[in-house]
Amino acid sequence: MITLEASSKTPIYEQIIEGVKALVMMGKMHPHEQLPSVRRLARELGINPNTVQKAYARLRGENLIYSVAGKGDFVADNASRIRDMKRDEIREMFIAATRAARDAGMWTDEIFQLVDEAYSSR
């Protein structure tokens, strides 16, 4: 369910974090649902368990998942706030892109058209 891009410059553990967030946000995983075990996911992705461990630790640090000793990791109850966090990130993306566009001499019309196309594509 999670796919990695080996040649990408974003670290694997971050790709895993984003992958989990995406699954929850798209409703493919729900609060209190169990995540694949560290070792299992590592095996499936063909990577080092330490890397998965690091990703889960970060997710735990953000209180997006919780651990139950001896049982495994589960999606947290408050996982719905992922949506808000994601929106904040996206806001920043648009702000940065818009400033760059303005500096490059693009007008808002051009941007709106671009967004429209991208939104309805694929």
Added chain:
Amino acid sequence: MITLEASSKTPIYEQIIEGVKALVMMGKMHPHEQLPSVRRLARELGINPNTVQKAYARLRGENLIYSVAGKGDFVADNASRIRDMKRDEIREMFIAATRAARDAGMWTDEIFQLVDEAYSSR
């Protein structure tokens, strides 16, 4: 004319590259105009000459500047294409952001408002 953000996680040499591109794009530097020498810019920015050298080498690799032995580095003739290159980059930023926004359940209205605010701010 070029400023560095020390706390940024983007490498210094890349900040220099972007700085030079921006100067050309904004019309503050023109084809065949001489760039500050490697040593001089390094002194001004308080960094190591090798770091500037690396930035200039990359710019040369993209044919955006050319070097004349014993004289210095100059803005390339075809540097006007920086504008188009930059626009392509910006297009990609908006496409990525828009797709992410759509996946996060945002509507185009929300995006348009966001862009409008960012465009007119500061």
Added chain:
Amino acid sequence: MITLEASSKTPIYEQIIEGVKALVMMGKMHPHEQLPSVRRLARELGINPNTVQKAYARLRGENLIYSVAGKGDFVADNASRIRDMKRDEIREMFIAATRAARDAGMWTDEIFQLVDEAYSSR
């Protein structure tokens, strides 16, 4: 597998680049095969790791290799185009040489004989 010519005036890092290209072109290295690590190759060649790093960085800039953080560098998928790139370079060499030869009053017969000898020698 890569050998350096110390007395050559072409920079070491460029010799490395050509060496890697040659290995791929001759089929001694294949896409997704791992290159010797920066430090290891530096040790083997008796040079500074930074020099190898520079060579690999250039190869990466040409999309002939790709880096995976913490794992190493690998031959790119599209590395087969090295062959075509090399042929274009060779074409240019012959065109330049032929023009010079014509200007120097040499005939094609003379050139053909020269090529024949060089081709079958060593």
Added chain:
Amino acid sequence: MITLEASSKTPIYEQIIEGVKALVMMGKMHPHEQLPSVRRLARELGINPNTVQKAYARLRGENLIYSVAGKGDFVADNASRIRDMKRDEIREMFIAATRAARDAGMWTDEIFQLVDEAYSSR
């Protein structure tokens, strides 16, 4: 009569040397004909007289020109051997190109055709 390419990586003084050789080889300058003075040529080319001086010094070192105190520099009598020197250089170009072509898997037929086209073009 001599033209320089500023952005070229071959040094200016070498471009001058090649320029003088070419003029003699093409019969546009003859033995005992006077060369432009150092200062004059420097002015015409918009470069530093030291650079022209260096080029003339090298040509003198190869006995291709001679100096007469108080009068200037002149094409040497034995300048006809420029042709032979040039041919040796060209031989080397073809040998290098042919070896590279062979290593890249090109056949002599392909080379011959390439040479033929280049020879009759322009």
Added chain:
DNA sequence: GTGGTCTAGACCACC
């Protein structure tokens, strides 16, 4: 262990 970045200092050819 891996690659990526940066510094400090040196040497070279060219102008």
Added chain:
DNA sequence: GTGGTCTAGACCACT
């Protein structure tokens, strides 16, 4: 003075 190359040594993040 200029850019180009190389070395030595350091620190960082990632696996």
